[in-house]
Amino acid sequence: MLASKHTPWRRLQGISFGMYSAEELKKLSVKSITNPRYVDYLGNPSANGLYDLALGPADSKEVCATCVQDFNNCSGHLGHIDLPLTVYNPFLFDKLYLLLRGSCLSCHMLTCPRAAIYLLISQLRVLEVGALQAVYELERILSRFLEETGDPSAFEIQEELEEYTSKILQNNLLGSQGTHVKNVCESRSKLVAQFWKTHMAAKQCPHCKTGRSVVRKEHNSKLIITYPATVHKKSDQEGTELPEGVPEAPGIDKAQMGKRGYLTPSSAQEHLFAIWKNEDVH
Ligand SMILES: [Zn+2]
Ligand SMILES: [Zn+2]
Structure with a gap:
């Protein structure tokens, strides 16, 4: 027609x-x-x-x-x-499982290095204007910065990446190559998949030092958690990355320590809400 x-x-x-x-x-x-x-x-x-x-x-x-x-x-x-009760969404169950493995059930934060989070966020932002090369440049900038600075704070890492990211975003405001180009989409899903794969298995929480809870899934419908034997209370010493305000979701109960238990969908939901609130990176 x-x-x-x-x-x-x-x-x-x-x-x-x-x-x-x-x-x-x-x-x-x-x-x-x-x-x-x-x-x-x-x-x-x-x-x-x-x-x-x-x-x-x-x-x-x-x-x-x-x-x-x-x-x-x-x-x-x-x-x-x-539904009268919270249930797991079967389509998102695998992601939930990974998120539980990659987060701390005691302080409700992601347990991967801060650098990895800021890098991914910056990379996704430059991809929004189609700046494919900037993805690799950000990686280079971060590893050079980590080498030179030794042990920079989360804030310093964020600042270093932000400087380059905002420059790219400004330069690309006009005549952007678009975000739906095949290569850009591929790069985006590769970065996200890589993040899931690499950063969802820390041994210990870097924020509150609590050991990892072992998460097991059964028949893609049940989650069994083995809680760590000891839980460290959050302290405001060195790491200034702790979230402000107390998360609403309860941490690990004394009675749960060292024990194995079934994680109800509503506790999982509370935990995710608390992570979302605490990880207020943007
Ligand atoms: Zn009809
Ligand atoms: Zn923690």
Whole structure:
């Protein structure tokens, strides 16, 4: 079909997939599914069940209650189920497992070196303007800085990387090569995958010195934690990287020390929220 001169058109530059948030899902949903029966005794769709006509007609005899189209013309509509308890998202379970291994259950911080975090963030930022070469340059800048300075603080590392990063971002404000170029996408996923692979297995928490909890997953649906025998309380000595304010999630309880236990999805969620809050890198 030929596009007329007046028809606005766009060239597709990229495509990406993501997850809807709970709020977005509720906005898209036309029905809250609350009825476990999907058909009644006569074989008709039950109200608020999975075959509710608001979601679309199940056969050619019915009409959609949402768009009033028939079986052939209604494309179907989304519904949602409110879960009474927090559950693991099976699509994100592997990432959750890695995050638990790479974080401290006592102080709720990531246990990888600060340098690795700042490097990754800077690299992802320069990739946003398509500056592929800058990714390698940042690596060089960091290793040179670590060599020269010995043991720089988290703040110094961040500053050093920021200087170069902001220069790249400013220079690329006009005429950016775009972020959806294949090479840029590849570089981004490579960096992120590498980060997951390398930095999710520290032996000890660098912030509170608590030993690692051993995390085991069972059938991709259960998480068993063996907690360290001793937990060090956070102290404000040397490391000035400790988060301000007390995290809301509880740390490791005295009764849990050295023991093995089942991690409930809601405790895992609390832990992740606390990490998100404490790791306020941006
Ligand atoms: Zn419809
Ligand atoms: Zn810790």
